[in-house]
Amino acid sequence: MFKGKGLIALTGLTVGALAIILMATGNPPNMGMCIACFLRDIAGGLGLHSAAKLQYVRPEIPGIILGAFIAALATKSYRSVGGSSTLTRFVLGFIGMIGLLVFLGCPLRMLLRMSAGDLNAWVGLVGLVVGILIGIWFINRGFTLGRVNRQNSAHGYVFPLIFLVLLIFLLFNSTIFLYSSEGPGAMRAPLLISLGAGLVVGALAQRTRMCLIGPVRDLIMFRDPYLMFGMVGVFVAALVGNLALGNFTLGFENQPIAHTDGLWNFLGMALGGLCFTLIAGCPLRQMISASEGNTDSAVTLFGILLGAATAHNFGLAASPAGVSVNGQVAVMAGLAVVLVIGFALSGARVLQQGRVTESA
Amino acid sequence: MPNNNTVDCRGLGCPEPMLMVKRQIEAQGKGKVVAIADSEAARENIKRLATSQGWTVQVEDRGEEWVLTLTK
Incomplete structure (x- = not known):
């Protein structure tokens, strides 16, 4: 079958x-599976913000x-680890997310927007690459968040369990959550289609280690195209789908849930690209890694x-009106x-011969 | 076990294992390099990197971790 x-x-x-x-089937345009x-909608649904x-x-x-968790258990790749600069990861996830929300999307949505002809997203791509380049510069200078330690397996179960509980409330149509009555939050694909799509993506992404920061990073650092096959795949399938359904409109103006401020599209994505390069993966990758037992990634997700x-x-x-002064x-x-x-985290510590040693 | 051609990648996130192995094989040019990895991602990444640079890779499964022997 398929491998590699x-x-x-x-x-x-x-x-x-x-x-x-x-x-x-109902999700917001050009958002699909951002x-x-x-995560922003979930923060809203839990009452953490009031938009x-x-x-x-x-x-x-x-x-x-849950898809990634089950796939990791089934293939014996589940492993509970943690304890490498956890708070720093939380902070980088937090800051990176603000960058992504100034652009209006994670790297996955950036691809979906690009494939629908939204040229603002192409500006975001340039920002993303620049952010990743700065991250690579730090990594080459010895930036490291240190090594994780093995933990009792039970620690890694906490993260998937939290989301299992949310899912159970959701399946029983619980009224403890908030539900938008208009706007993007009110645009919803049927619950079982959304859940099924999530399970499939989680399992596949766990098996392939799919990431949307890694493709650019690995290509630049190692000329390794492996992860790029996934990134290009998303773009190609979405482009074909958008063309077939008549959702392709080339231009900067009037794109769904997007703004046309090029500078802030660029800088927002550059900030996101830098943060997520330093914590070794895009929000999707953090989520998969957290589901495989990495409790540092789980804490990062809560930072996001x-x-x-x-x-x-x-x-x-x-x-869509633009970026506020506060956002800038x-x-x-x-x-x-x-x-x-x-x-602060590079230079003083140099990776040498496989050990992290203090430099002079 | 670690000696001067052993690269200990245990517990490190992407892309550090690949970077460490790349620096080691470039510094050595040929001979034997041993890399220890404890995640699937690191194991696969090191294997792909070494193979692409013409090194032969042998993987030994030690349960909790993998020992990759690279030769050229």
Whole structure:
């Protein structure tokens, strides 16, 4: 059957195709399966922010987490680990998320927007690549968050269990969550389609280690195209789907849930690219890694969730009208903090002969 | 077990294992390099990197971790 490059290409194609199906059955346009947007909606659904149009506990997310968890258990790749710069990862997830919400999407949504002809997303791609390049510069100078330690397996079960509980409440149509009555949060594919798509994506992404930061990073650092097959797969499937359904409109103006401020599309994505390069993977990858037992990634996910809530509580997130002054200040402050973290954690420690040793 | 051509990648996230192995095989040019990995991602990444640079890779499964012997 499929393995290696074939399997990850198939995974990318499947993610792109499922995103198109989810949009066709009710999810917001060009959003399909945006991890950042869905975590923001979950933050809203849990009452962590009060943007009334962005509240829904998206079933795709528990689906992805449980799909990856089951795949990891079934293939014996589940392993509970943690304890490598956990708080720093939380902070980088938090700041990175603010960058993504100034752009309006994670790297996955960026691909979906690109495939629908949204040229603002192509500006975001340039920002993403620049952010990754800065991250690579730090990594080459010895930036490291250190090594994880093995933990009792039970620690790693906590993260999937939390989302299993959310899913159970969701399946019983619980009224403890908030549900948008208009706006993107009110645009929902049927619950079982969303959940099923999530399970498939989670399992496939766990097996292939799909990531949307890694493709650019590995190509630049090692000329390794493996992960790029997944990224290109998403774009190709979504492009074909958008062309077939007549959703392709080339241009900057009037794109769904997007703004046309090029500078902030660029800087938002650059901040996201830098943060997620330093923590070794895009929001999807963090989520998969957390589902495989990495409790540091789980804490990072909660940093991302809090970042989403903060972005909306303080008006930092962009809207189709553009980026607020608060949002611009937050991106610049975020860049400053991340550069300080980057310098603080590189140089002093040098990777040498497989050991992390203090340099002179 | 670790000696000067052993690269201990245990517990490290992407892309550190690949970077460490790349630096080691480039510094040595040929001979034997041993890499220890404890995640599927690191194991597969190291294997792909070494193979693409013309090294032969042998993987030994030690349950909790893998020992990859690279020769050229």
